[in-house]
Amino acid sequence: MKENETKDVVIIGAGITGLTLAFYLQKAGKKVTIIDQSDHVGGVIQTKQENGFIYETGPNTGVLSNPELVELFEDNSEAELETANSDSKNRWILKNNHFHAIPSGLIGGITTPLFSLKDKFRILGEPWRKPGTNPHETLAQLVKRRMGKSFLDYAVDPFISGIYAGDPNKLIPKYALPKLYNLEQTYGSFIRGAIQKKKEPKTDRDRKATKEVFSAFNGLQHLTDTVAKNIGSENIQLGAHNTTIEPHESGFKTSWSTETETFVVTSKKVVTTVPAPSIEKLLPFIDKNITQPITDLTYAKVVQVVLGFKNWDGRELNAFGGLIPKLEQRKVLGILFPSSIFKNRAPESGALLSVFMGGMRHPDIIEQSDEQLLTLAKNTVTETLKARNEPELAHVFRYKHAIPQYTETTPERINAIESIEQQYPGLILAGNIRDGIGMADRVKQAVDLSKKLTS
Numbered sequence: 295m296k297e298n299e300t301k302d303v304v305i306i307g308a309g310i311t312g313l314t315l316a317f318y319l320q321k322a323g324k325k326v327t328i329i330d331q332s333d334h335v336g337g338v339i340q341t342k343q344e345n346g347f348i349y350e351t352g353p354n355t356g357v358l359s360n361p362e363l364v365e366l367f368e369d370n371s372e373a374e375l376e377t378a379n380s381d382s383k384n385r386w387i388l389k390n391n392h393f394h395a396i397p398s399g400l401i402g403g404i405t406t407p408l409f410s411l412k413d414k415f416r417i418l419g420e421p422w423r424k425p426g427t428n429p430h431e432t433l434a435q436l437v438k439r440r441m442g443k444s445f446l447d448y449a450v451d452p453f454i455s456g457i458y459a460g461d462p463n464k465l466i467p468k469y470a471l472p473k474l475y476n477l478e479q480t481y482g483s484f485i486r487g488a489i490q491k492k493k494e495p496k497t498d499r500d501r502k503a504t505k506e507v508f509s510a511f512n513g514l515q516h517l518t519d520t521v522a523k524n525i526g527s528e529n530i531q532l533g534a535h536n537t538t539i540e541p542h543e544s545g546f547k548t549s550w551s552t553e554t555e556t557f558v559v560t561s562k563k564v565v566t567t568v569p570a571p572s573i574e575k576l577l578p579f580i581d582k583n584i585t586q587p588i589t590d591l592t593y594a595k596v597v598q599v600v601l602g603f604k605n606w607d608g609r610e611l612n613a614f615g616g617l618i619p620k621l622e623q624r625k626v627l628g629i630l631f632p633s634s635i636f637k638n639r640a641p642e643s644g645a646l647l648s649v650f651m652g653g654m655r656h657p658d659i660i661e662q663s664d665e666q667l668l669t670l671a672k673n674t675v676t677e678t679l680k681a682r683n684e685p686e687l688a689h690v691f692r693y694k695h696a697i698p699q700y701t702e703t704t705p706e707r708i709n710a711i712e713s714i715e716q717q718y719p720g721l722i723l724a725g726n727i728r729d730g731i732g733m734a735d736r737v738k739q740a741v742d743l744s745k746k747l748t749s
């Protein structure tokens with residue numbers, strides 16, 4: 295058994311949450327170790343290069359929704375922040391086998407075939423509709439009440455599939471979309487709230503959160519690799535198996551093994567950033583009944599099929615991507631156009647597409663063979679984007695625990711996390727089991743935590 299030196303903080307998980315936390319703790323003078331079971335840093339963020347294509351196997355894009363994310367790039371300047379091309383702003387929605395752009399102006403709003411005439415008029419009354427009183431109302435109920443069913447079916451449902459791979463009948467806005475929920479609760483209406491928010495004075499720091507779509511130049515992994523490099527490989531233990539945490543003297547003892555050795559490190563504080571299914575084995579000293587509300591967290595399963603065309607021969611891809619509402623009864627949730635959004639993702643006249651499937655709508659699709667999934671992805675691209683040739687690049691990636699679903703079980707889970715943290719001071723349960731699902735949420739959680747642990 296190899297007894298490592300004592301650290302200030304041990305972090306389990308080298309995804310963007312763990313890396314960001316370690317980076318800022320180290321910057322504040324703390325000694326940290328990150329432990330991860332996989333053989334790479336970045337967690338689900340992975341970028342590959344092949345035959346003139348640069349593609350992501352996990353997340354493709356994020357939103358600059360808080361200054362912390364921009365500052366992470368500024369503090370790791372070898373990774374260059376890339377924002378989306380302006381001509382990829384349009385979002386398409388499939389209706390009757392044809393992609394239509396989501397309207398942005400008044401004329402588009404009146405003429406779009408996506409929403410019913412009744413709901414187009416109904417939306418004009420949204421600012422005067424009474425706010426809801428049930429904090430556990432589902433997203434579907436909230437949208438139907440304020441905007442009408444066709445907005446639920448042809449705007450919110452496909453967007454929720456695109457972001458959450460989720461079901462609007464299950465997600466609770468208070469937990470899953472707190473900003474939207476607060477617009478109604480604070481300002482009485484989405485429209486009035488959005489207008490008021492725009493008018494609110496902003497500091498220079500607030501203005502960094504431009505809400506633009508982002509990646510890192512040449513792929514998101516450049517960000518996580520750079521952060522990891524700045525932390526130092528000597529502070530990151532990869533390929534760590536059977537990691538367990540135990541209370542020890544006035545702190546914790548974390549043990550793990552590699553192919554050849556067993557390691558132990560002691561620390562005053564331990565932070566887990568792993569997904570819910572890993573929690574139970576990490577914390578063997580806590581009764582299963584106590585961790586159960588955490589381990590019960592449901593994750594949407596997601597399949598991503600990446601298709602690369604050296605010469606794109608199909609509909610012009612001058613958009614961010616196309617989303618597919620449930621009512622269209624297809625297995626595919628949406629198609630993202632990374633080569634339209636970012637530079638260098640495909641050869642000059644080519645196209646790179648990411649086809650997403652599964653989610654809470656079709657969880658079983660993950661069990662299908664690669665061949666079946668590729669056929670489904672290619673057929674959908676042919677039918678909806680009029681592709682006339684075969685892709686030269688085709689890969690399938692599966693995630694059994696892709697996106698956590700913040701449903702009505704959220705309060706019990708948060709209570710369980712908080713009571714464990716109170717009972718064992720210095721043990722912190724972070725990661726996507728709370729505080730948001732997107733990369734920006736993960737970075738913000740890590741930055742807030744680093745401040746708390748160094749104050």
Ligand SMILES: Cc1cc2nc3c(=O)[nH]c(=O)nc-3n(C[C@H](O)[C@H](O)[C@H](O)COP(=O)(O)OP(=O)(O)OC[C@H]3O[C@@H](n4cnc5c(N)ncnc54)[C@H](O)[C@@H]3O)c2cc1C
Nearest residue numbers: 307309310311330331337338353355356568572731732733
């Ligand atoms: C397919 C997909 C698409 C996505 N699309 C988007 C998007 O478009 N925009 C967006 O903002 N976000 C998106 N996300 C979400 C975003 O990628 C995640 O929120 C974020 O990357 C999670 O980072 P994390 O560090 O919290 O967790 P992870 O990246 O999951 O990292 C957790 C780490 O913990 C390690 N680990 C787990 N168990 C153990 C254990 N027992 N011992 C040791 N190590 C362990 C894992 O190996 C992993 O490295 C997507 C996610 C997926 C999967």
